[in-house]
Amino acid sequence: MKTLLVASSLLLVLGGALAPREVFAPAQQEHAGQSKGEHTPLEERMHVMEDQLKALRRSLRDPSRVVDSLASLAKFQEAALVAKSETPRMSAKVPEGERAKFVSDYRREMLHALELSLAVERALLDGKHEEALVRFEELRNLEDPAHSKFTEEEK
Numbered sequence: 342m343k344t345l346l347v348a349s350s351l352l353l354v355l356g357g358a359l360a361p362r363e364v365f366a367p368a369q370q371e372h373a374g375q376s377k378g379e380h381t382p383l384e385e386r387m388h389v390m391e392d393q394l395k396a397l398r399r400s401l402r403d404p405s406r407v408v409d410s411l412a413s414l415a416k417f418q419e420a421a422l423v424a425k426s427e428t429p430r431m432s433a434k435v436p437e438g439e440r441a442k443f444v445s446d447y448r449r450e451m452l453h454a455l456e457l458s459l460a461v462e463r464a465l466l467d468g469k470h471e472e473a474l475v476r477f478e479e480l481r482n483l484e485d486p487a488h489s490k491f492t493e494e495e496k
Contacts, residue, residue, distance in 0.1 A: 386424040390454075393417035394481060397461075401477055404470045414462045418455060425451035454483055 380388070393413045400409040425448050435443045457480040464473035 381427075381430055383424055383427040383429060386420040386427070389420040390417050390424070391484075393420070394484075397477065398481070401470075401474060407465050410465055410473075411462065414458055414465075418458050418462075421451055421455050421458065425455070450483070454480060457483070 393416045397410055397413040397417070400406040400413060428444055429447055432440055432443055432447075457476055460476040461473050461480060464470070464476055
């Protein structure tokens with residue numbers, strides 16, 4: 342009984358840390374009244390992902406910094422895992438008949454980013470630094486096409 346209580350408490354703590362409540366909010370979040378300077382939760386996660394890619398780019402230059410690279414990958418993956426369940430702000434401007442496909446395409450793109458980040462991680466864990474670099478470049482090359490498809494330029 343005591344073990345069950347400890348395990349349950351640990352799951353609650355970890356679950357709260359890894360899955361913020363807004364993740365389970367309806368997929369179509371309202372952004373009315375949001376000023377240009379404010380970021381949505383999705384945009385905040387995207388900033389985390391971008392920051393971790395920059396850190397990973399630096400740490401991958403030095404094969405002895407595997408621990409740093411793995412830490413950056415973990416933060417990237419956590420943000421991507423939550424972000425894939427959210428809906429881009431731009432979806433509200435997509436015609437209703439095309440919106441479901443737009444959201445599905447976005448989620449697929451996020452899954453692809455997660456898969457590539459896992460490939461980088463696996464290569465690092467296997468001691469295959471050159472392969473990690475190749476997979477990392479594939480991951481980095483997703484950013485611009487995805488942004489052009491799923492975001493709008495701020496005016």
